Amino acid sequence: MICPVCESARTYLWENIKYQNYNLFIRKCVSCSSLFQFPEIKDANSLYQQKYYEGDADYSYYDERKSHAASKIVYLSRLKNIHKFINKGFFLDVGCSFGGFAYTASDYYQSFGIDVSNFSIKEGTVWLKSLDPKNNFKGIYKGSLINLPKINAFKKNHFDIITMIEVAEHLKNPLANFKSAYDLLNKNGLLIIQTANFDAWQAINAGKNYHYFLPGHLVYFSAKALEKALKKIGFRKFIQYTPVDFSLNAKLRKSGRNFTGFFRYLKWLSIVYYHLKSYLRKKERPLTSSFVLYAFK
Numbered sequence: 155m156i157c158p159v160c161e162s163a164r165t166y167l168w169e170n171i172k173y174q175n176y177n178l179f180i181r182k183c184v185s186c187s188s189l190f191q192f193p194e195i196k197d198a199n200s201l202y203q204q205k206y207y208e209g210d211a212d213y214s215y216y217d218e219r220k221s222h223a224a225s226k227i228v229y230l231s232r233l234k235n236i237h238k239f240i241n242k243g244f245f246l247d248v249g250c251s252f253g254g255f256a257y258t259a260s261d262y263y264q265s266f267g268i269d270v271s272n273f274s275i276k277e278g279t280v281w282l283k284s285l286d287p288k289n290n291f292k293g294i295y296k297g298s299l300i301n302l303p304k305i306n307a308f309k310k311n312h313f314d315i316i317t318m319i320e321v322a323e324h325l326k327n328p329l330a331n332f333k334s335a336y337d338l339l340n341k342n343g344l345l346i347i348q349t350a351n352f353d354a355w356q357a358i359n360a361g362k363n364y365h366y367f368l369p370g371h372l373v374y375f376s377a378k379a380l381e382k383a384l385k386k387i388g389f390r391k392f393i394q395y396t397p398v399d400f401s402l403n404a405k406l407r408k409s410g411r412n413f414t415g416f417f418r419y420l421k422w423l424s425i426v427y428y429h430l431k432s433y434l435r436k437k438e439r440p441l442t443s444s445f446v447l448y449a450f451k
């Protein structure tokens with residue numbers, strides 16, 4: 155089986171992981187150390203229904219509509235960082251879910267969102283209409299990078315920023331998606347990918363027990379291999395953030411809204427510990443697996 159990250163044929167069955175009712179077959183690439191599901195779970199496309207988005211499925215997303223005020227703190231902190239590199243233009247959030255991040259980005263950019271889920275686009279459109287209208291917010295649409303919405307804005311060299319936050323690991327064919335992002339981007343445009351780095355100690359030490367092994371996660375990247383793949387497509391400059399491209403302060407303020415009393419402080423301590431640990435490296439590998447990659451065209 156060919157590695158979806160570096161296209162090497164040198165892959166082997168690494169682990170068979172049980173997750174609730176799912177049986178995940180995880181292969182490892184000898185050439186780049188990325189991991190991937192093969193064969194993928196049967197119903198990979200049917201995962202993204204109502205229950206997934208409302209947090210009721212066996213395996214699900216949190217419902218951002220219920221926590222928009224808290225999520226917005228992190229969105230704004232991230233946008234502040236992006237703004238340092240590109241301060242105006244067209245913005246696209248891929249895998250936008252209900253569209254909270256795309257909507258917030260319209261404070262700075264002409265902003266769009268796309269998602270493969272009928273449910274999240276339909277519900278998100280209704281939800282966003284209930285918030286304050288913003289001129290620069292251009293809406294959320296059903297589609298993906300390899301199945302673009304048939305609207306005028308989705309053409310070559312048109313976008314300045316494309317974000318894929320916890321999306322790349324869900325893609326069956328990440329390289330085709332990254333290539334499409336490259337084509338959509340303007341000269342000097344910026345692609346932002348947040349996923350887990352499986353070449354970091356957190357993932358290596360946890361092995362098959364690492365919490366990132368989930369039915370909808372089809373690819374588990376090595377950060378180095380991801381950067382190399384993007385370079386091959388044509389991206390020319392990279393910045394890697396560990397753990398994330400937004401501030402520790404924003405992370406704490408977001409979590410402060412969700413936790414109360416003593417447990418909030420425990421949660422805060424664990425967040426601070428993880429964040430600080432993320433700056434450390436051992437034998438050239440980061441200690442923690444959370445990372446965000448900025449790739450410039």
Ligand SMILES: [Zn+2]
Binds near residue numbers: 158161185186
């Ligand atoms: Zn590989």
